[in-house]
Structures are given as C-alpha cells and as structure tokens.
Amino acid sequence: MERDSTSPDSPRRRYAPWAMTAMVTALIALLFQGSLPPLNIAAAIFAIMGLRQIRRHPDRYLGRAFCWLAIALVLILAILTAMLPPPELNDAPANAPEPRAIEAE
Numbered sequence: 001m002e003r004d005s006t007s008p009d010s011p012r013r014r015y016a017p018w019a020m021t022a023m024v025t026a027l028i029a030l031l032f033q034g035s036l037p038p039l040n041i042a043a044a045i046f047a048i049m050g051l052r053q054i055r056r057h058p059d060r061y062l063g064r065a066f067c068w069l070a071i072a073l074v075l076i077l078a079i080l081t082a083m084l085p086p087p088e089l090n091d092a093p094a095n096a097p098e099p100r101a102i103e104a105e
Contacts, residue, residue, distance in 0.1 A: 011060055018050035019063030022070040034077035047071045 025043035034040060047070040054061045 022046035
C-alpha cells in the first residue's frame with residue numbers, strides 16, 4: 001500500500017516564513033530606492049532569521065536562496081545609496097547663479 005503524501009507523518013516542505021518576509025521587505029526597500037536604512041537592516045535581519053529557521057528544520061522549510069537574495073539585494077542597495085551624493089538642503093538648483101547684492105550708492 002502506498003502512503004499518501006498529505007498524511008501527517010510526512011510534512012510537506014514549504015518556504016520559511018522569515019525567508020518570505022525578508023524577500024518582501026527587500027523588495028519594498030528596493031521600491032524606496034534604499035532611502036530607508038531601517039528597512040534595509042530589517043530585511044537583512046529577517047534573512048538571517050530565515051537562514052536560521054531553515055537550518056534548524058531542513059526537513060520542514062526551504063527558501064535558502066530567498067534569504068541570500070534578500071541579503072545581496074540589501075547590500076547592493078546600501079552600496080548604491082552610499083555612492084550617491086547627499087541631497088541638498090536648499091530648494092535652489094546647484095547650477096543657479098548666486099544672487100547679487102545691491103550696491104549702496
């Protein structure tokens with residue numbers, strides 16, 4: 001007699017919740033162009049927790065590639081964000097000429 005794959009003795013492997021959370025958070029960080037460092041850090045932490053969850057229960061969870069992809073995406077976003085110049089505080093464009101002072105006669 002063959003065993004049914006849906007029996008409680010053989011649990012079906014599924015993606016680790018932390019791995020999926022890390023991937024979604026990394027994609028949201030990508031939509032914000034890496035401008036929110038706490039979101040980048042959260043995605044990296046979620047990915048590490050996902051790797052830990054998969055390592056503890058390898059027969060139950062998969063998604064190691066999602067975790068590493070989220071970590072790589074966060075690192076790339078951090079590097080690209082660090083390469084950009086900081087935004088200017090003034091509303092005037094950088095190429096605008098300086099205003100001239102009116103000379104007293």
